[in-house]
Amino acid sequence: MGGTFDPIHHGHLVAASEVQSLLGLDEVVFVPTGQPWQKSGREVAPAEHRYLMTVIATASNPRFTVSRVDIDRPGPTYTLDTLTDLRRARPDAELFFITGAxxxxxxxxxxGIDQMWELANFIGVTRPGHVLSDHGLPRDRVTLKEIPAMAISSTDCRRRVTAGQPVWYLVPDGVVQYIAKHQLYRPGAGQLQED
Ligand code: ATP
Ligand code: MG
Incomplete structure (x- = not known):
């Protein structure tokens, strides 16, 4: 499951847990992006902060792991590179890429979408406010799943912290504490530099 995870929240964790259970996956690998090319219009918290919040949020689940492949690769993150690196690390694994609607x-x-179909199956999950559709993509490579609706986004979590509003119960407790400890998403705190 790729994502900016800026910060990771319970919507991500429920999606990962549901797909793990529905498909009987051995492991869900969370892959925080490097500098996200589709989000170049806004500042993103440093990759190490996003990585560590993802580790904190997933640490208690024996089926959840976190990969550094995207944050250790220089330059913008492309999902084709992510899948290629994961395939190299796990040559015998069947890969499923989990995405929200x-x-x-x-x-x-x-x-590189055509090459991506060869590397992984794609699992699309429902997300409040978005229509889940296969967009005419190859049927044998895309599976759509309905999951419990979690109307949470990282954008809303960041805005709440910036405005001094709580993010308790939207993100794991350890992530609330990590955000406070490092003063992430605070106006003028100098924490929102580009990676
Ligand atoms: P931002 O608001 O910064 O874009 P986000 O909440 O969308 O953050 P991302 O890191 O962009 O989180 O998302 C990573 C993946 O998780 C994407 O595939 C996204 O669709 C999915 N996802 C995020 N939030 C939810 C949610 N509440 N329910 C289902 N899927 C989600
Ligand atoms: Mg997003």
Whole structure:
């Protein structure tokens, strides 16, 4: 499951847990992006902060792991590179790329989409405010799943922290504390530099 995870929240965790259970996956690998090319219009918290919040949020689940492949690769993150690196690390694994309905809608615009079908199956999950559709993508490579509706976004979490509003119960407790400890998303705190 790729994402900016800026910060990781319970919508991500429910999606990962549901797909793990529905498909009987051995492992869900969370892959925080490097500098996200589709989000170049806004500042993104440093990759190490996003990586560590993802580790904190997933640490208690024995089936959840976090990969550094995207944050350790220089330059913008392309999902084709992510899948290529994961395939190299796990040559015998069957790969499933988990995306919310909004990200699936963008999938056709991703670089190297034809090669991506060969590397992984794609699992699209429902997300409040977005229509889940296969967008005419190859039926044998895309599976759509309805999951419990979590109307949470990282954008809303960041805005809440910036405005001094709580993010308790939207993100894991350890992530609330990490955000406070490092003063992330605070106006003028100098924490929102580009990676
Ligand atoms: P931002 O508002 O910064 O874009 P986000 O909440 O969309 O953050 P991302 O890191 O962009 O989180 O998303 C990573 C993946 O998780 C994407 O595939 C996205 O569709 C999916 N996702 C995020 N939030 C939810 C949610 N509440 N329900 C289902 N899927 C989600
Ligand atoms: Mg998003």
């Amino acid at each position: 909004d990200a699936l809608a963008q999938i056709v615009s991703w670089r």
